[in-house]
Amino acid sequence: xxxxxxxxxxxxxxxxxxxxxxxxxxxxxxxxxxxxxxxxxxxxxxxxxxxxxxxxxxxxxxxxxxxxxxxxxxxxxxxxxxxxxxxxxxxxxxxxxxxxxxxxxxxxxxxxxxxxxxxxxxxxxxxxxxxxxxxxxxxxxxxxxxxxxxxxxxxxxxxxxxxxxxxxxxxxxxxxxxxxxxxxxxxxxxxxxxxxxxxxxxxxxxxxxxxxxxxxxxxxxxxxxxxxxxxxxxxxxxxxxxxxxxxxxxxxxxxxxxxxxxxxxxxxxxxxxxxxxxxxxxxxxxxxxxxxxxxxxxxxxxxxxxxxxxxxxxxxxxxxxxxxx
Numbered sequence: 001x002x003x004x005x006x007x008x009x010x011x012x013x014x015x016x017x018x019x020x021x022x023x024x025x026x027x028x029x030x031x032x033x034x035x036x037x038x039x040x041x042x043x044x045x046x047x048x049x050x051x052x053x054x055x056x057x058x059x060x061x062x063x064x065x066x067x068x069x070x071x072x073x074x075x076x077x078x079x080x081x082x083x084x085x086x087x088x089x090x091x092x093x094x095x096x097x098x099x100x101x102x103x104x105x106x107x108x109x110x111x112x113x114x115x116x117x118x119x120x121x122x123x124x125x126x127x128x129x130x131x132x133x134x135x136x137x138x139x140x141x142x143x144x145x146x147x148x149x150x151x152x153x154x155x156x157x158x159x160x161x162x163x164x165x166x167x168x169x170x171x172x173x174x175x176x177x178x179x180x181x182x183x184x185x186x187x188x189x190x191x192x193x194x195x196x197x198x199x200x201x202x203x204x205x206x207x208x209x210x211x212x213x214x215x216x217x218x219x220x221x222x223x224x225x226x227x228x229x230x231x232x233x234x235x236x237x238x239x240x241x242x243x244x245x246x247x248x249x250x251x252x253x254x255x256x257x258x259x260x261x262x263x264x265x266x267x268x269x270x271x272x273x274x275x276x277x278x279x280x281x282x283x284x285x286x287x288x289x290x291x292x293x294x295x296x297x298x299x300x301x302x303x304x305x306x307x308x309x310x311x312x313x314x315x316x317x318x319x320x321x322x323x324x325x
Contacts, residue, residue, distance in 0.1 A: 071193070214230055
């Protein structure tokens with residue numbers, strides 16, 4: 001099976017790439033990590049104008065979707081540029097709200113998410129951390145055991161994270177009960193698809209930056225990239241990422257929970273492998289927070305456990321997610 005993007009999808013990716021390159025996203029990510037959200041919100045507004053947050057929302061709620069393939073295209077670019085913010089969580093909240101039996105909460109909350117006027121975050125279980133609870137206006141808390149979905153009234157203090165641009169908070173307990181039963185499995189599939197695409201973009205950026213670095217860095221009078229061992233490491237990373245790419249877009253086509261889990265674990269492991277290669281080939285400079293590479297290194301590590309640890313996703317794939325029963 002071949003997964004080729006059509007002309008419009010390629011043009012969408014190119015327009016996002018151009019816009020995010022012009023935005024200078026490394027500086028945006030650093031400001032976001034310091035809790036300075038103004039420039040990040042400006043980028044967020046431009047992403048909304050491009051239609052990114054409308055892709056998961058049905059037309060009935062001012063969206064253009066659901067369009068999971070286009071969402072994957074967008075999230076690859078968001079990962080390539082290390083865009084900060086609760087991107088996956090806003091998509092997940094959109095799917096959760098749009099899937100409720102009662103359309104009231106969706107009619108009330110989704111237009112602001114689609115237009116970029118509001119961000120959303122989601123705590124997937126009681127007591128779990130939510131991403132960017134201090135920046136999000138719509139804070140949803142889930143209780144998988146009880147099946148309830150609540151609109152949290154606030155958030156706790158920001159906790160340090162491996163990725164400084166991922167600001168973790170607890171959500172305040174209680175709040176308005178939006179639904180006694182939420183479509184968590186469907187929303188989880190979208191969340192894992194978005195994480196997989198974002199991780200693929202992170203890995204591609206790490207590989208591009210490392211190839212450029214080994215071409216210009218010299219040892220013994222020649223570029224480091226001319227050494228056979230370096231070529232092999234980069235080739236392994238390239239193969240891993242290209243193996244993940246069809247799984248990501250295949251999951252976008254099927255929206256099957258098992259396919260999404262396979263895409264997530266494969267793309268995240270490929271990005272993590274590429275991060276380890278990038279760090280080794282850059283040497284000590286790769287460790288420094290001031291060097292832009294660190295923005296992608298930490299994100300590759302953090303995405304591995306976001307919305308499903310590797311072992312959890314592998315279990316889903318091995319069990320067939322119930323579809324073989």
